[in-house]
Amino acid sequence: MIELDPYEPRPGLTHRDADWSGLRVVVAGLGISGFAAADALLERGAHVTIVDGAAPGTAKSVDERAQILSILGAQIRLGEEHVRTLPREGGPDAPPLLDLVITSPGWRPDHPLLLDAAAHGIPVWGEVELAWRMRAKTGAAPWLTVTGTNGKTTTVNMLASILRASGLRAISAGNVGTPLLEAVLHPDPFDVLAVELSSFQLHWQRSVSPVASACLNVAADHIDWHGSFEAYLQAKGRVYHNTQIACVYNVADPLTEQLVIDADVFEGCRAVGFTLGVPAPSMVGLVEDVLADRAFVEQRQHSAAELASLADLRAGSSTVAPHYVANALAAAALARAFGVGPMSVRDGLRGFRPDPHRIAEVATIGGVLYVNDSKATNPHAAEAALASFESVVWIAGGLLKGADIDPLVEKFAPRLKGVVVIGADRAQIAASVARHAPQVPLLDLGAPDTGRVDAASAESVMGEIVAGAAGLAVPGDVVLLAPAAASMDMFASYGARGLAFEAAVRRLAEASGP
DSSP: OOOOOTTOSSTTOSSTTSOOTTOEEEEEOOSHHHHHHHHHHHHTTOEEEEEESSOTTSOHHHHHHHHHHHHTTOEEEESGGGSSSOOOSSSTTSOOOOSEEEEOTTSOTTOHHHHHHHHTTOOEEEHHHHHHHTSOSSSOOOEEEEEOSSSHHHHHHHHHHHHHHTTOOEEEEESSSBOHHHHHTOSSOOSEEEEEOOHHHHHTOOOOOOSEEEEOOOOSOOHHHHSSHHHHHHHHHGGGTTOSSEEEEETTOHHHHHHHHHSOOOTTOEEEEEOSSOOOTTEEEEETTEEEESSSSTTTTTOOEEEEEHHHHOTTOSOOOHHHHHHHHHHHHHHHHTTOOHHHHHHHHHHOOOOTTSSEEEEEETTEEEEEOTTOOSHHHHHHHHTTOSSEEEEEESBOTTOOOHHHHHHHGGGEEEEEEESTTHHHHHHHHHHHOTTSOEEEOOOOOSSOOOHHHHHHHHHHHHHHHHHHOOTTOEEEEOOSSBSTTTSSSHHHHHHHHHHHHHHHHHHHOO
């Protein structure tokens, strides 16, 4: 008797031209990824039911997607009552007659509908698993995959820039940029995909086999979703499984190397470290101000290839943050594993511009530099920003999501010249500053901590915050927005928070005169 893999709803679903017809699928969530999954499955003859907790008429985007998919033949079930259990015929006690559930990244593994699937032995895939299985049977674009608690987006976009500089048709996809299914099914195929993967996405994937993969770092985050740090770490480690050529790890973060050691990879796959120090053989790193490769050169015991200089990374900024250099080294290692030459690495890094709200220099006013790192939505991300400057007036606060702020404050207390606390969890940060940096002036403006402020109020509130920080700063200081917390208590997103900060700095500059 042949025992079927419980992860397989039907044998042979390994490419887009396999027999998907008649497959009974529930797509959980009607966001961008859910829509793409349902569309791809319907096109291949699957029977698709879509469930979403948004009641009809409450979310315009959901209603529009539902209408399109309904025309294409999907069954649509909107409303909270439809996401408590899987759809059934014959009453609530009947087993669900389904072959597969496709879940959106935001749905936690302990969601009642997903637990219902597990209880009945129904496979659950995420969008990444489905995208991998929707690749062409032959000639599909290879994947280079990146995860990490912080730095994923910058690294993936750097990688895509390097790949394009080498003449390849490449794109950033996954948790950033183009949705994976859209990239995989694009009518004009790509040569290679630079794929960002979140821990949510990695949790559900089993089949992905990248040419090269990287975990940049691991720190406590999203514990509420995964249930424990161990489960979060295990999800991150999935990025390395089935890697073919090179597993790229962070020499400064032993957890990432251990994940490589524990991974089941292809025979001959190498571990390649990246470091801000001088690289040992099978590493990339820094030799003075040069990014050097001792991993993908023939005589790596005694020589290295020059990939770029720190000057190539500045992109108009006065400084290059250490974490930014680390991201560049990781991207370079992935590209080199794919066979990209040193000159293309240099050209790709030189031409790259980071996304907004990532240690972005806004203005210098009265000798004080104002920097927007609103993307620092957890303490680990804020650590990278605080490590970049010697004398900081720190704007911090928001939703800590259960994260411990004490280690961050204790580590950087000597660099703090002032702290402005904002948002719902500002009292926790203020208490930590009092414990570890009692000599540092602290300003609590009592910013709103219940409900988001509208755009006009956000400008006013951030104006007070920036003015307060400016009052604590002296020439040579950096006023740094690196909240170490999520934004949703006050702002619609970290982007909205960053834009409000930049606007407030510009107003301060205008008021200060030439």
